[in-house]
Amino acid sequence: MHPYRTHTCGALTLKEVGDVVRLSGWIHRKRDHGHLLFIDLRDHYGMTQCVIDSGNPLFKVAENARLESVLTITGKVVKREEGTINDHLPTGYIEVHVTGIHVESEAEMLPIQVNSTAEFPEDTRLKYRFLDLRREKLHRNITLRNHVISSLRQRMIAQGFMEFQTPILTASSPEGARDFLVPSRLHPGHFYALPQAPQQFKQLLMIAGFDRYFQIAPCFRDEDARADRSPGEFYQLDMEMSFVTQEDVFQAIEPVMHGVFEEFADGRKVSPAPFPRIAYADSMLWYGNDKPDLRNPLKISDVTEVFRGSDFGIFDKNIQKGFVVRGIPAPQTSQQPRSFFDKMNGWAQEHGAPGLGYIIFDGTEAKGPIAKLLSPERLAQLKKTASLKEGDSIFFACAPEKEAARLAGLARTKIGEELGLIDQNSFEFCWVIDYPMYEYNDKTKQIEFSHNPFSMPQGGLASLENQDPLTIVAYQYDIVCNGIELCSGAIRNHIPEIMYKAFSIAGFSKHDVETKFGGMIKALKFGAPPHGGCAPGVDRIVMLLANEPNIREIIAFPLNQQAQDLLMGAPSIPSPQQLTDVHIRVVMPPKQTK
Numbered sequence: 001m002h003p004y005r006t007h008t009c010g011a012l013t014l015k016e017v018g019d020v021v022r023l024s025g026w027i028h029r030k031r032d033h034g035h036l037l038f039i040d041l042r043d044h045y046g047m048t049q050c051v052i053d054s055g056n057p058l059f060k061v062a063e064n065a066r067l068e069s070v071l072t073i074t075g076k077v078v079k080r081e082e083g084t085i086n087d088h089l090p091t092g093y094i095e096v097h098v099t100g101i102h103v104e105s106e107a108e109m110l111p112i113q114v115n116s117t118a119e120f121p122e123d124t125r126l127k128y129r130f131l132d133l134r135r136e137k138l139h140r141n142i143t144l145r146n147h148v149i150s151s152l153r154q155r156m157i158a159q160g161f162m163e164f165q166t167p168i169l170t171a172s173s174p175e176g177a178r179d180f181l182v183p184s185r186l187h188p189g190h191f192y193a194l195p196q197a198p199q200q201f202k203q204l205l206m207i208a209g210f211d212r213y214f215q216i217a218p219c220f221r222d223e224d225a226r227a228d229r230s231p232g233e234f235y236q237l238d239m240e241m242s243f244v245t246q247e248d249v250f251q252a253i254e255p256v257m258h259g260v261f262e263e264f265a266d267g268r269k270v271s272p273a274p275f276p277r278i279a280y281a282d283s284m285l286w287y288g289n290d291k292p293d294l295r296n297p298l299k300i301s302d303v304t305e306v307f308r309g310s311d312f313g314i315f316d317k318n319i320q321k322g323f324v325v326r327g328i329p330a331p332q333t334s335q336q337p338r339s340f341f342d343k344m345n346g347w348a349q350e351h352g353a354p355g356l357g358y359i360i361f362d363g364t365e366a367k368g369p370i371a372k373l374l375s376p377e378r379l380a381q382l383k384k385t386a387s388l389k390e391g392d393s394i395f396f397a398c399a400p401e402k403e404a405a406r407l408a409g410l411a412r413t414k415i416g417e418e419l420g421l422i423d424q425n426s427f428e429f430c431w432v433i434d435y436p437m438y439e440y441n442d443k444t445k446q447i448e449f450s451h452n453p454f455s456m457p458q459g460g461l462a463s464l465e466n467q468d469p470l471t472i473v474a475y476q477y478d479i480v481c482n483g484i485e486l487c488s489g490a491i492r493n494h495i496p497e498i499m500y501k502a503f504s505i506a507g508f509s510k511h512d513v514e515t516k517f518g519g520m521i522k523a524l525k526f527g528a529p530p531h532g533g534c535a536p537g538v539d540r541i542v543m544l545l546a547n548e549p550n551i552r553e554i555i556a557f558p559l560n561q562q563a564q565d566l567l568m569g570a571p572s573i574p575s576p577q578q579l580t581d582v583h584i585r586v587v588m589p590p591k592q593t594k
Helices: 061-063 122-127 136-158 197-205 245-263 280-287 313-320 338-350 376-385 401-418 460-466 496-505 512-517 519-523 540-543 578-583
Strands: 020-032 036-043 046-053 069-080 092-105 182-184 191-194 212-222 232-242 277-279 324-330 357-362 365-367 393-399 429-432 438-441 446-447 476-481 482-490 533-538
Touching: 020 046, 020 092, 036 061, 036 069, 036 324, 046 061, 061 092, 136 212, 136 232, 136 245, 136 540, 191 460, 197 212, 197 232, 197 446, 197 519, 197 533, 245 429, 245 476, 245 482, 245 533, 245 540, 277 280, 280 401, 280 429, 313 393, 324 401, 338 357, 338 393, 338 401, 338 438, 357 376, 460 496, 476 533, 482 540, 496 512, 496 519, 512 519
Parallel strands: 046 092, 277 429
Antiparallel strands: 020 036, 020 069, 036 046, 069 092, 182 191, 212 232, 232 533, 324 393, 357 365, 357 393, 429 476, 438 446, 476 482, 482 533
């Protein structure tokens, strides 16, 4: 007999009744019934109930073993009595009557109860992550992550993609976030950067003629934590293709995304391919952001012209200053109590706005403080522009365009939640396309790349030479699901002259481009195919499938919000010798005085 196990703790069924078996695992729970002690023994695969009676000379060993101690148990498989069957467990029809028991490893007093669903402070959970990972939900999440990655990999290989690994130690690249820098021992004063993404390398693979590449790629960005973004590192399904249009990329990745979500949806609906295509400008207008949650059916309207020159002086004056008015519908709310509208007004004030004006269309009558200030013609125009029906209401956000979009987008979500319009059992995908190539930075007063700097502008060199840069759109696109960005991508700029011009608009000289991207620009001069790709985020995919609101719940060993690893003690202070080896001297920031 094997020294540790003949079966896993999830394998025994009625077929094994009468067999002598050996199991190894952790003590999940103990129940002392006086002359009988029941032990639920758990491993990765499941749980088996083991029974030892007080007459067994090993009874004291079992009785004294703490929860989460590791045991090896030998015994006979017995069918449970009718009233003791647990049909929630695959092993719930049998139990093991213990004839032998050995304590492989004794557990100390537990800082976290593994057999409980009770909440524990996050710092405690991260400090004892190895215990936290034994808990059922988190263990299930990490197992799901493994299955999702395996499915993604198989689906990419089935489409003819080849898996390559790209360097971790590389040069800095302007991907839009801070780099993690690694000092060089051999080259004093020089630093490697951990890749924010394998962007340049995957393009170089296309230039090298490999045609279809992918990898489950680690990426490193020195960013602050958010619920859907882990500080430090994350993983993405990185892919690139040669001789493709934007639509070719969509047709390659849509079956992968739809397929993996359908595989692990667990009864939830998944929107079919092809996913809707929504232009960035339309997304900002209709949904107030570039990450639309299409489970919410509400659509924002531009109703600026309804109020321009109207008797509602506050809006009219602001419109003359360049403000816009966005209308957010609230369907079939004419019978809602006044408190509903007051609540929305108070909510807007909490989000930095003066409030939310509104109009209620109740039968043939328009109600609300603003309604009496609009003529019947303007009210009719409003209903037509916002596609309102009798019984609907509409709220208004009046502000500069970006702020109006932000507030209207938040209000759309709030109204959808208040009215129960958001389907919690579906995954709704879309592409957001036609991103602006550039944006204006109000702080630096400069034009910057808005997305990926290596993207091809629509219109090519002619658009860069003849258009206002802020009107140029690129072949850039995102996949969004349920309001979460899962993927960014682009058709790449593979022409050196267009590359130089695109970077010059963002303030980079030809020398800058050749210094920062020498490998890339050199490669483009030796015959580069038209190519493009994208990179769905693995962590966010698993987060959605696991129905977890926080990304740390689907990562085995995440950093906390302060970008610390409380288990391993990172970041740590290096020794003087380590600093000497890499020619570094640490200068601490001055202490802040009150």
